[in-house]
Amino acid sequence: MDAEIHDELRAVARDLLGKAGPAGRPDWQLLAGAGWPGLEVPGALDGADATFAETAVILAELGRAAARSPYLGIVVLGIGTLTQLEPAPDRDKLLREAATGAGAPVAALADGDDESGTSAPFRIERSARGLRLHGRAAFVPDAAQAGRLLLLALDPGGVPVIANVEPHAPGLGVAAQPVLDATRRLALVTADNVEVRQTSVWRFAGDPQGTIRRLLDRAAVAVACDSLGLSEAMLAATVAYAKVREQFGRPIGSFQAVKHACADMLVQVSVARELVAQAVSQLAENDPHATVAASMAKSHACGTAVDVVGKAMQLHGGMGYTWESGVHVYLKRAALNRSLFGSPAAHRRRLAGRYLAQSTVLAKPTVIARSGQLPAARLAFASSPAGTSPTRTTECPSSSRPNTSGQISQH
Amino acid sequence: MSSEPRDLEEFRAAVRDWCRTHVPRGWRQAQTGVSDEEYVSFQKAWFHELRQAGFAVPHWPKQWGGGMPVAGQVVLYSELAAHDAPRLVLAFVAIHHAAATLLAAGTDEQRRRHLPAILDGEIWVQGFSEPGAGSDLASLKTTARRDGDRYVVNGQKLWASGATHADWCLLLARTGPAAPKRRGISYFLLDMRTPGIDVRPIRQATGESHFCEIFLNDVVVPATQLVGPENGGWRVAQQTLGAERGMTMLELAERLGQAGFRWLVESCARPGPGGRRPLDDGLVQDRLAVFETEIAGLRALCRRLVDDHEAGPPGPAGASIVKLYYSELLQRMTDFGTEVAGLAAHTELRKPVSSGWESGAWVLDFVGSWEWTIPGGTSEIQRTIIAERGLGLPREPIGS
Numbered sequence: 001m002d003a004e005i006h007d008e009l010r011a012v013a014r015d016l017l018g019k020a021g022p023a024g025r026p027d028w029q030l031l032a033g034a035g036w037p038g039l040e041v042p043g044a045l046d047g048a049d050a051t052f053a054e055t056a057v058i059l060a061e062l063g064r065a066a067a068r069s070p071y072l073g074i075v076v077l078g079i080g081t082l083t084q085l086e087p088a089p090d091r092d093k094l095l096r097e098a099a100t101g102a103g104a105p106v107a108a109l110a111d112g113d114d115e116s117g118t119s120a121p122f123r124i125e126r127s128a129r130g131l132r133l134h135g136r137a138a139f140v141p142d143a144a145q146a147g148r149l150l151l152l153a154l155d156p157g158g159v160p161v162i163a164n165v166e167p168h169a170p171g172l173g174v175a176a177q178p179v180l181d182a183t184r185r186l187a188l189v190t191a192d193n194v195e196v197r198q199t200s201v202w203r204f205a206g207d208p209q210g211t212i213r214r215l216l217d218r219a220a221v222a223v224a225c226d227s228l229g230l231s232e233a234m235l236a237a238t239v240a241y242a243k244v245r246e247q248f249g250r251p252i253g254s255f256q257a258v259k260h261a262c263a264d265m266l267v268q269v270s271v272a273r274e275l276v277a278q279a280v281s282q283l284a285e286n287d288p289h290a291t292v293a294a295s296m297a298k299s300h301a302c303g304t305a306v307d308v309v310g311k312a313m314q315l316h317g318g319m320g321y322t323w324e325s326g327v328h329v330y331l332k333r334a335a336l337n338r339s340l341f342g343s344p345a346a347h348r349r350r351l352a353g354r355y356l357a358q359s360t361v362l363a364k365p366t367v368i369a370r371s372g373q374l375p376a377a378r379l380a381f382a383s384s385p386a387g388t389s390p391t392r393t394t395e396c397p398s399s400s401r402p403n404t405s406g407q408i409s410q411h
Numbered sequence: 412m413s414s415e416p417r418d419l420e421e422f423r424a425a426v427r428d429w430c431r432t433h434v435p436r437g438w439r440q441a442q443t444g445v446s447d448e449e450y451v452s453f454q455k456a457w458f459h460e461l462r463q464a465g466f467a468v469p470h471w472p473k474q475w476g477g478g479m480p481v482a483g484q485v486v487l488y489s490e491l492a493a494h495d496a497p498r499l500v501l502a503f504v505a506i507h508h509a510a511a512t513l514l515a516a517g518t519d520e521q522r523r524r525h526l527p528a529i530l531d532g533e534i535w536v537q538g539f540s541e542p543g544a545g546s547d548l549a550s551l552k553t554t555a556r557r558d559g560d561r562y563v564v565n566g567q568k569l570w571a572s573g574a575t576h577a578d579w580c581l582l583l584a585r586t587g588p589a590a591p592k593r594r595g596i597s598y599f600l601l602d603m604r605t606p607g608i609d610v611r612p613i614r615q616a617t618g619e620s621h622f623c624e625i626f627l628n629d630v631v632v633p634a635t636q637l638v639g640p641e642n643g644g645w646r647v648a649q650q651t652l653g654a655e656r657g658m659t660m661l662e663l664a665e666r667l668g669q670a671g672f673r674w675l676v677e678s679c680a681r682p683g684p685g686g687r688r689p690l691d692d693g694l695v696q697d698r699l700a701v702f703e704t705e706i707a708g709l710r711a712l713c714r715r716l717v718d719d720h721e722a723g724p725p726g727p728a729g730a731s732i733v734k735l736y737y738s739e740l741l742q743r744m745t746d747f748g749t750e751v752a753g754l755a756a757h758t759e760l761r762k763p764v765s766s767g768w769e770s771g772a773w774v775l776d777f778v779g780s781w782e783w784t785i786p787g788g789t790s791e792i793q794r795t796i797i798a799e800r801g802l803g804l805p806r807e808p809i810g811s
Contacts, residue, residue, distance in 0.1 A: 239802045239803070239804065242804060243803070243804065243805065250805075250808075251804075251805050253798075253804040253805050254804065254805035254806065254807060254808070256791075256795065256807065258804075259794065259795060259798035259799070259804050260791070260794040260795070260798065262798050262802055262804060263735075263793075263794035263795070263797035263798040263801070263802070264794070266728070266732065266797055266798075266801055266802060267732050267735060267736055267797065270712060270732050271705065271708035271709070271712060271736065272708070274708050274711035274712050274715060275704065275707060275708045275711065277711070278707070278711055293707075296703070296704040296707050296708075299700070299704060300704050300705075300708065345697060347700075348696070348697050348700035348701065348704075349693075349696065349697075349700075351700040351703060351704070352696035352697065352699060352700045355676050355679075355680075355690060355696065355699055356690065356696075
């Protein structure tokens with residue numbers, strides 16, 4: 001889909017979420033009516049055949065509004081997982097329902113307590129009376145509101161599968177984990193000897209490990225989209241406030257200290273926006289390198305959001321610290337986002353693993369400190385005779401600097 | 412780049428082949444500690460090589476010898492950096508600032524006179540700043556007095572990089588002393604061989620003497636060398652500086668990603684005196700991942716700026732955002748390089764000419780990074796521009 005369609009989608013989303021107000025709870029049926037749950041569902045199953053690029057537009061708007069919505073749990077995790085499974089009548093039925101906003105499938109792909117995020121949180125064991133499910137996953141978004149739980153588990157052969165279980169199945173526990181962020185709902189999912197029918201064990205259509213990696217990257221980038229949206233909202237709110245709030249007889253936005261803080265926010269948000277856009281488009285295109293872009297986007301956008309909202313609170317002054325102003329809602333959501341689906345440090349560890357693997361084959365820069373004055377004639381094309389003028393003291397090219405507009409003063 | 416279109420992939424392969432056969436072997440060593448003449452001759456020869464290949468001015472319009480799509484330029488710059496090709500230092504102002512000015516505001520005659528000459532190696536310098544006109548450039552005092560079909564220029568310019576080698580100068584001078592300060596400035600093309608010009612180098616923090624003062628004493632400029640209308644020079648400078656900003660940053664961002672970061676990792680992978688590698692430290696790994704991420708963001712920002720510019724007028728603050736972010740990222744990275752490379756880095760007393768801003772001689776690179784955060788609009792000025800033009804915050808009360 002092109003940028004125009006994204007703009008339209010964004011405008012509709014902003015309008016719809018705007019009606020619910022900041023930190024509002026948009027009516028799920030309204031979102032379903034707008035077709036949001038079915039965006040990535042295949043057309044054959046009554047979906048819109050769109051990609052993660054379109055889902056990302058909605059996610060940023062949900063962040064901008066700090067909306068209380070189970071979109072992350074149901075659409076990003078639940079439906080996102082269902083689309084990656086082998087087609088089967090049960091799965092198709094659930095997906096078709098979900099596309100219309102029904103069924104509320106939520107997936108538990110990772111244990112939020114497990115920073116490495118590499119192992120399946122559940123396992124299926126074979127017992128005398130059939131298959132039994134064990135394990136736990138903490139901080140699963142929207143699990144307490146799920147109509148159906150999709151639990152990532154290792155089957156008895158050690159192959160990752162999805163166990164499709166009823167939230168009220170005997171032995172299954174779904175306990176809400178109240179958090180300071182009032183806009184997200186998280187829950188601890190535990191399974192102790194839960195009976196699982198063979199027909200409820202669903203296999204991934206492609207390579208399970210690669211698919212799970214992509215689903216987790218997708219979840220991380222979804223949260224990054226949310227953080228980007230809420231950063232943009234807080235920057236806009238801060239700028240609007242700085243234009244009207246007056247002290248010392250001037251709008252506070254005319255003071256350089258305030259102005260420069262706002263400029264820094266815009267720069268950070270601009271960089272985050274590019275990194276998120278890159279990760280989203282690579283995920284939408286199933287690019288195998290998307291995992292690097294995902295870690296960059298998650299670590300940067302979610303770290304930036306906390307900085308930006310923190311600055312927003314600071315620049316709103318005493319008003320910003322009040323409950324009434326609502327800045328705290330964004331600060332808590334930004335801080336929670338930062339820890340969901342991998343902290344910035346965890347994502348950077350993933351990035352850094354590549355340096356350790358590569359460092360032996362990287363070319364060394366040839367920097368010769370003191371001597372090393374080879375005759376110029378050795379160069380492929382050099383034509384000059386040896387110079388006679390004094391040797392340059394240090395060699396640092398200086399004219400390669402674009403003159404940006406600041407050289408011309410701002411006034 | 413995995414989803415690169417076929418024609419770009421082919422172009423990338425062609426640039427790689429070209430680099431393998433044309434990047435002079437051992438140029439870093441050979442260009443460390445050379446004389447000015449050798450440096451100039453090396454730069455001119457490298458410019459000629461790039462020109463022969465069609466790589467010198469890819470950003471110019473097709474009719475003047477350019478016309479490469481932005482995506483191709485990104486590939487070109489990233490491959491040149493990856494193959495550690497020398498940078499075009501001497502020709503920089505000519506191919507970017509001078510060309511953008513001539514293309515946007517020059518007469519046909521001025522373009523025909525200078526654009527081909529630039530391809531033949533004509534060197535340009537920018538004569539904008541003055542001792543009393545830095546951040547507040549519009550308060551410049553150099554005068555150009557009309558005298559029939561010519562102007563007589565008097566004054567002093569400062570921070571003119573590479574003026575000792577320049578053939579021509581982009582000059583801002585005051586032609587309307589009674590007008591409000593921005594409405595009395597004109598834009599001239601000044602032949603540096605004109606009598607009355609005295610160029611004196613200034614020694615910089617790095618020890619080099621690349622910035623210059625230009626003294627102008629009754630220098631005669633024909634009226635035909637005026638760019639744009641008399642007293643309309645401020646607008647010309649504003650427009651044309653914007654035109655080239657994206658392109659220059661595109662190249663520098665690719666350099667930072669392809670060469671600078673690679674060397675930073677390499678520096679961290681070098682065992683220290685105790686045999687320990689900084690790279691094995693988790694804190695070092697974390698910092699590297701931050702830099703890699705920030706560079707990825709910078710590169711994407713630069714591409715966006717150039718794409719937007721092709722599509723229409725770019726956002727008013729885009730260029731300032733890129734300049735500010737690049738400058739401070741370069742400073743943070745070279746600072747970190749200095750820190751991890753330890754005392755040994757301080758024994759690298761020179762860096763090769765024609766290299767990038769991150770040469771791997773980290774201490775000199777770090778000291779030299781202020782050449783990015785101060786000139787071309789200080790970081791403070793950039794933040795003010797970003798806030799006022801990008802966010803619409805109220806302007807500072809203007810002093811007298």
